[in-house]
Amino acid sequence: MRPPIQPHNLVLRIAAKMLIPPILMFALYVQFHGETGPGGGFQAGVIFASAFVLYALVFGVGLARAVATERLLRVLASLGMLLYITVGMASLFSGANFLDYDVLAQERMEGQHLGIFLTELSIGITVAAVMMMIFFSFAERGVRP
Amino acid sequence: MLAVIRLRNLFAVVMLFGIYSFLAAALFVTLNAVDVAFTEAAVGAGIATFLMLSTLALTVRREKLRRKRSVIPLLVVTSIGATLVYGTFDMPYFSDPSAPLHSHVARHYIESSTAEVGVPNLVTAVLTSYRGYDTLGELTVIFTAGIGVLALLGYRKRGGKR
Numbered sequence: 001m002r003p004p005i006q007p008h009n010l011v012l013r014i015a016a017k018m019l020i021p022p023i024l025m026f027a028l029y030v031q032f033h034g035e036t037g038p039g040g041g042f043q044a045g046v047i048f049a050s051a052f053v054l055y056a057l058v059f060g061v062g063l064a065r066a067v068a069t070e071r072l073l074r075v076l077a078s079l080g081m082l083l084y085i086t087v088g089m090a091s092l093f094s095g096a097n098f099l100d101y102d103v104l105a106q107e108r109m110e111g112q113h114l115g116i117f118l119t120e121l122s123i124g125i126t127v128a129a130v131m132m133m134i135f136f137s138f139a140e141r142g143v144r145p
Numbered sequence: 146m147l148a149v150i151r152l153r154n155l156f157a158v159v160m161l162f163g164i165y166s167f168l169a170a171a172l173f174v175t176l177n178a179v180d181v182a183f184t185e186a187a188v189g190a191g192i193a194t195f196l197m198l199s200t201l202a203l204t205v206r207r208e209k210l211r212r213k214r215s216v217i218p219l220l221v222v223t224s225i226g227a228t229l230v231y232g233t234f235d236m237p238y239f240s241d242p243s244a245p246l247h248s249h250v251a252r253h254y255i256e257s258s259t260a261e262v263g264v265p266n267l268v269t270a271v272l273t274s275y276r277g278y279d280t281l282g283e284l285t286v287i288f289t290a291g292i293g294v295l296a297l298l299g300y301r302k303r304g305g306k307r
Contacts, residue, residue: 039180040273050191098278112261116269135199
């Protein structure tokens, strides 16, 4: 990656500052609105990661790394996988098939909603973390002194 | 697409691929496949283009010219392409109502997903409820890809300390 953009590049910095919060909000909207509208975990994760990518491009990888540390991203990526499998195992231990959400709650519909919500959430977490991980490993490779 | 084959400047090729992805997303929108279009625009045009650009930043920007003509790769590609085209002859005609796509489980999904899953978006219902196991596989693929990239490129700190 190129070195971070110099401080005098004011327009880009302010535009990025204005854009990043809506991008994050939109990612969350896509995440939690995936049941009723287009979208879901995969898209939301990518959009969420793109906000971090924009931040890292404008303000430098180091500052972005202060929030999204290597350890955090690794933990999040694994956590998403773990959550997905846990949902599957939960229905397995409740006496249904693997990833059969009917038994997760008292009502069958509620169980389905809960299962879809949790799996979409885990997809979003893992995709966002992996995308950021890939981006940072590319970016930091470039600025090696 | 012809321009992609002819161009030697890889930067322009990546940009053309991004444009192509956006066009594909627009095509999916006109086909009423909003979820697919969304994914194509976010992943295909956004992240994939960006990742290819960052790969270019690590490598070189221009394709190497090869003087030697290679016959065997051409033969392999042509034969595989011919086989694939031959395979499409067995596919059902476009919008054929008796195609397996319409007569197998799709009808069940469309008719009873509201009663069985209760989610307005049919795509989400199929993706995470009916086909949850497949989606787990997709997630595993992404996770493995991340691990692979980390194994190949990652850990600058640890390498620097050594």
